[in-house]
Amino acid sequence: MPGTASRAGLVHDVLRVAGLAGAVLCLAGHLSSPPRQWLPHAVVTVVMLAMLPGATGPDGLSAGAVVLGAVCVWQWRVGCSYRRSAESVNLAAMAMLSAVAVGSENTHHDGSGSVSASVSVAEGAATAWAVLVLVGCWGLARIGAVLVSRAWPALPTGPRPARQALLAAESGGALMIGTMAVMLAWP
Structure with a gap:
């Protein structure tokens, strides 16, 4: 159905903007x-x-996953002492979701960027399950990071961030991971 493909493309465009x-x-x-x-x-x-489609070519996702992994380590080492663990977990989840996207891109698309007709339902289901497991692990890791930071607080190395800044960072991280997960799991 041509209408279904255009709606899916529209949903993906909205998710990319989100x-x-x-x-x-x-x-x-x-x-x-x-x-x-x-x-x-x-x-x-x-x-x-x-990593937007058409921005860098087929290797954009791979490079993006590697850069996100490096930024995760960077954040873990020198990030805000109040938010270091939670933000590192967010960045690790984004790097892993990007790696799943690389695998999904390689199996679901041909070189021209269009969806290959040979995509099986099993491959799509495997990607959806991988995304579901990663999002579940991300949620558990975030809960663990919060619990550990409450039980053993780090010595603050700077001023505590304002509530608005914390709210923006938390909602932004959840929005990025949520949209990446939905884009990967969406048919």
Whole structure:
């Protein structure tokens, strides 16, 4: 059905814009911090832009997954002491979802960027299950990060972020991961 394909494309376009909005929210929540704390989020925003279809070509997803993994390690090492573990978990989930997208892109699309007719239902279901497992692990890791930070608080190395900044960063991270998950699991 031609209408179904165009609706799915429209949904993916809306989700891409929502994911970019999440990246901008995360960045906005950190702009009042020193550059070492907001720079990883600026890199993530650029990576999200670069991973858009047609922006970089077929290797864009692979490079994006690698860069997101590197930014995750960077955030874990020098991020805000109040949010380091939670943001590292978010970035790790985004890197793993990007890696799933690389596999999905390789199996579901031919070189021209159009959906291959030979895609089986089993491959789509396997991608959806992988996304579901990753989102479940992300949720558990976020809960664990919050519990550990409450039980053994880190020594603060700077001023505590404002509530608005925390809300922007939290909602932006959830929005990015949620939109990536839905885009990968959506047929």
